[in-house]
Amino acid sequence: MTTATGTLPRSASLIQDFLDVDRIRDDFPILHHPVRGGRALVYLDNAATTQKPRQVIDRIVRYYSEENSNVHRGVHYLSEVATDAYEKARTTVKRFIGASDEKEIVFTRGTTEGINLVAQSWGRKNVGAGDEILITAIEHHSNIVPWQLLCEEKGARLRVAPVNDSGELVLEEFARLLTPRTKLVAFGHASNALGTINPIRKMIGLAHAAGAVVLIDGAQGVPHLHIDVRDLDCDFYAFSGHKVYGPTGTGVLYGKEAILDAMPPWQGGGDMILSVSFEKTTYNALPYKFEAGTPNIEGVVGLAAALDYVSAIGIDAIATHEQDLLHYATKRLLAVEGVRIIGTAAEKASVISFVLEGVHPHDIGTILDQEGIAIRTGHHCAQPLMMRFNVPATARASFAMYNTREEADALIVGLQKVMELFR
Amino acid sequence: MTEQLRELYQQVILDHNRNPRNFHELEHATKKVDGYNPLCGDHYTIYVEIDGNTIKDIGFTGNGCAISKASASVMSATLKGSTIAEARQLFDVFHKLVTGEPGSLSTAELGRLAAFSGVSEFPARVKCASLPWHTLNSAIEGDKETVSTE
Numbered sequence: 061m062t063t064a065t066g067t068l069p070r071s072a073s074l075i076q077d078f079l080d081v082d083r084i085r086d087d088f089p090i091l092h093h094p095v096r097g098g099r100a101l102v103y104l105d106n107a108a109t110t111q112k113p114r115q116v117i118d119r120i121v122r123y124y125s126e127e128n129s130n131v132h133r134g135v136h137y138l139s140e141v142a143t144d145a146y147e148k149a150r151t152t153v154k155r156f157i158g159a160s161d162e163k164e165i166v167f168t169r170g171t172t173e174g175i176n177l178v179a180q181s182w183g184r185k186n187v188g189a190g191d192e193i194l195i196t197a198i199e200h201h202s203n204i205v206p207w208q209l210l211c212e213e214k215g216a217r218l219r220v221a222p223v224n225d226s227g228e229l230v231l232e233e234f235a236r237l238l239t240p241r242t243k244l245v246a247f248g249h250a251s252n253a254l255g256t257i258n259p260i261r262k263m264i265g266l267a268h269a270a271g272a273v274v275l276i277d278g279a280q281g282v283p284h285l286h287i288d289v290r291d292l293d294c295d296f297y298a299f300s301g302h303k304v305y306g307p308t309g310t311g312v313l314y315g316k317e318a319i320l321d322a323m324p325p326w327q328g329g330g331d332m333i334l335s336v337s338f339e340k341t342t343y344n345a346l347p348y349k350f351e352a353g354t355p356n357i358e359g360v361v362g363l364a365a366a367l368d369y370v371s372a373i374g375i376d377a378i379a380t381h382e383q384d385l386l387h388y389a390t391k392r393l394l395a396v397e398g399v400r401i402i403g404t405a406a407e408k409a410s411v412i413s414f415v416l417e418g419v420h421p422h423d424i425g426t427i428l429d430q431e432g433i434a435i436r437t438g439h440h441c442a443q444p445l446m447m448r449f450n451v452p453a454t455a456r457a458s459f460a461m462y463n464t465r466e467e468a469d470a471l472i473v474g475l476q477k478v479m480e481l482f483r
Numbered sequence: 484m485t486e487q488l489r490e491l492y493q494q495v496i497l498d499h500n501r502n503p504r505n506f507h508e509l510e511h512a513t514k515k516v517d518g519y520n521p522l523c524g525d526h527y528t529i530y531v532e533i534d535g536n537t538i539k540d541i542g543f544t545g546n547g548c549a550i551s552k553a554s555a556s557v558m559s560a561t562l563k564g565s566t567i568a569e570a571r572q573l574f575d576v577f578h579k580l581v582t583g584e585p586g587s588l589s590t591a592e593l594g595r596l597a598a599f600s601g602v603s604e605f606p607a608r609v610k611c612a613s614l615p616w617h618t619l620n621s622a623i624e625g626d627k628e629t630v631s632t633e
Contacts, residue, residue: 418501422523422548423492426608430485439524446524452546453524481492482549 078377085462087113087369099432102467107252107280107411107458108436109302112366116306119365123358130354132331146357149364150347153312156367157297158288163346164320166313167360171279172202174298174313175246177350178275179206181326182296182319183244186273189215192241194272196221196229196258197448198251201441203277207246216243223448227254227403234263238270245272249281253440253456254403255386255411257285264294273319279303283460284382284409286375289314301359305460306366310359313350320346327352378461382410385459389468396475402449410459413440416475419482421455427481428474435471490601491608492549499553504560509542514625518545518618520610520632525551529618536566538623543615550599550608555615557595567623574620581612 085091090111095101103111123145129138131146150162159165168174187193193207197220204218211218219242221234229247238245245267250257260276267274278299281287289297296319301310315323325332325343329352334342343349370378389412393399398417416424425437436456439446446452457471509515509530518527525547532540541559546552558577562570577596579586583603590597602612610632621627 420546420548420552422525422608422611423550426491426605427488430488438522443524452526481488482497 079373079381079461081381081462081464084113084373087115088462089114089117091462095432095434096430102431102433102470104457104459104463104467104471105434105436106283106460106463107303107409107440107456109308110283110305110460111462112305112307112362113369115369116362116365120307120358120362123361127361128358131357132348142357145361146355149360152364152367156287156371157282157312157314158290159314160290161317164314164317166315166320166347166350167355168298168311168313169309169356170300170302170311171277171298172206172300172311174296174311175203175275175277176206177313177326178296178298178315179210181323181350182273183207183210184213185322185324187211187214187216187243190241191216191243192219192239193217194219194221194234194237194242194245194267196234196247197223198227198229198254198256198442198445199246199248200252200277200279201443202279203246203248204444207244217241220444221247223256226405227251227256227449228405228407229256229258229263231259231262231266235266238266238272240271242267242270242272244275246275246277248277248279250284250409250411251403251442251445252280252411253442253445253454254405254413255280255408255458256403256405257281257407257409259407260294261292264292268293280409280411284375284379286379295319301363301366304363304366305369306363307356307359309356310363312363317346320350323350325349325352329353331355373461381461382459382463385463385465385468386410386412388465389457389459389471392468392472393475396472396479398479399475402451402454411456412458413454413456415451415454416478419478421453423482424455424475424478427478428471431470431474431477433471433474487601487604491605493598493601495557495595495598496549496553499556500549503543503552503556505540505542505563506544506556507542508544509540511540512542514622516618516622516628516630518614518621518630518632520547520551520614522633523548523611525611525614527551527555527615527618529555529615529622531619531622533567533623536568538562538565538567538570541619547614548608548611550602550611551614554599554612557598558615558619561595562619570619570623574616577616578613581609 088111127141129142131143150165273295275296276294282299283304297314302308332352402413421437512530513533527545530542543555581602618630621630
């Protein structure tokens with residue numbers, strides 16, 4: 061591992077995998093690009109962002125080489141081509157998450173923007189003094205702060221459903237916190253910091269029974285789990301393109317048509333209007349009402365390419381492979397003296413947060429980085445969760461479809477080097 | 484283990500991380516300032532007891548990586564008993580050391596501070612090393628009660 065090599069050697073996996081990982085790795089140019097003076101990259105920071113396959117990169121290059129124009133505006137050829145590509149991407153997203161109609165797919169900059177859109181548009185209209193918004197203890201800051209801002213403005217109250225020591229939601233407490241005052245319930249599909257997969261079907265059912273609207277932060281759901289928003293019956297589902305092999309600066313807010321339709325616009329500008337006079341402006345129909353200004357066209361067509369890529373491989377096959385890596389790496393990590401895994405839920409996405417006794421995660425991160433191993437260290441934008449588990453920070457390894465057991469082994473070897481230095 | 488890593492995690496740093504000096508609150512502190520690195524969650528409180536122009540005592544509490552903790556520890560041991568003018572000068576010296584700027588002091592003159600010479604090779608870690616110093620600086624200048632690296 062410490063010698064300069066192009067890529068990691070891969071021995072035949074012991075378990076029958078559904079994925080041809082070697083072929084998948086060939087699709088990702090960056091995985092073959094050495095780091096830190098010739099070391100093979102071991103990229104285990106996928107919960108932060110995933111790498112992009114050639115199919116996505118090429119699609120963006122093709123867009124700028126052959127199709128670039130503004131959308132929904134020009135009468136000329138390129139404008140038609142660009143608009144067609146942009147709207148076809150909407151259809152791709154619609155199919156990918158099982159929405160009923162393209163009108164329900166709003167393109168955003170990412171999950172954060174999607175949540176803020178709902179907080180500012182739906183929230184300002186529907187949440188008042190004394191009302192409550194319910195979240196859970198394992199939310200990312202992006203699913204906490206927009207609701208705090210709203211609650212502060214409206215005199216509403218933010219309630220937080222607790223998790224147990226494994227990092228699993230205490231469902232009875234969640235149910236108990238749902239009251240007639242609960243206007244909206246927002247929770248992550250899966251936790252970026254612990255990996256916990258929430259029992260979202262049950263949670264949606266309970267929230268709806270209490271009369272609340274449900275938003276799911278799907279940033280960590282879409283890359284790992286099959287999504288069918290109609291089957292789930294959630295009211296909003298927000299996710300980011302860059303965590304599912306697509307470009308940064310892209311995201312999707314799904315909303316049920318009737319709910320989106322009743323919402324006031326969020327940002328004003330071009331594209332979101334039907335007609336403007338200084339006296340009165342009429343807003344455009346869904347989903348354009350929520351897409352003010354020239355969108356990230358290149359990003360959106362790249363996102364569609366990413367979703368096509370994932371679909372071609374199959375999310376279930378990806379999940380099986382990632383679960384194998386999760387269990388393998390967990391087992392190996394637990395065998396390292398002094399390692400404690402934070403987040404031991406029964407249902408987890410391929411995310412492992414851990415601490416090493418006597419060594420701060422930041423130091424682990426720097427030492428692993430010298431070996432070409434990229435992990436995340438810190439509070440993972442989930443400071444209240446870190447407090448819940450009484451750790452200032454954790455080290456986090458998160459796995460994607462292109463990772464291998466050999467890379468998990470490299471992580472263990474790296475950790476042994478950390479211990480050599482610190483013990 | 485790469486040479487760079489050995490340079491970063493010198494024995495002085497590992498020792499001060501394991502056994503931080505002056506790692507406690509100060510009962511007679513004349514000033515107390517919190518220092519945060521919001522990106523990694525490092526958090527220290529620096530206590531100083533200033534008597535006229537002299538830093539009579541320094542203590543610190545908190546949590547962070549080996550680099551930040553050792554930096555706070557070495558800083559406290561170095562500056563205890565020095566004058567404010569000397570502290571200001573060393574603040575400048577340390578800043579140049581960890582950002583890789585040429586400084587006026589030789590390795591011998593730097594003393595324990597020389598252990599931080601490897602930090603400049605790790606841009607992501609410069610803030611770790613400088614957080615305690617910025618926090619102390621604020622305590623001395625008396626302008627803030629909270630310092631953030633961002």
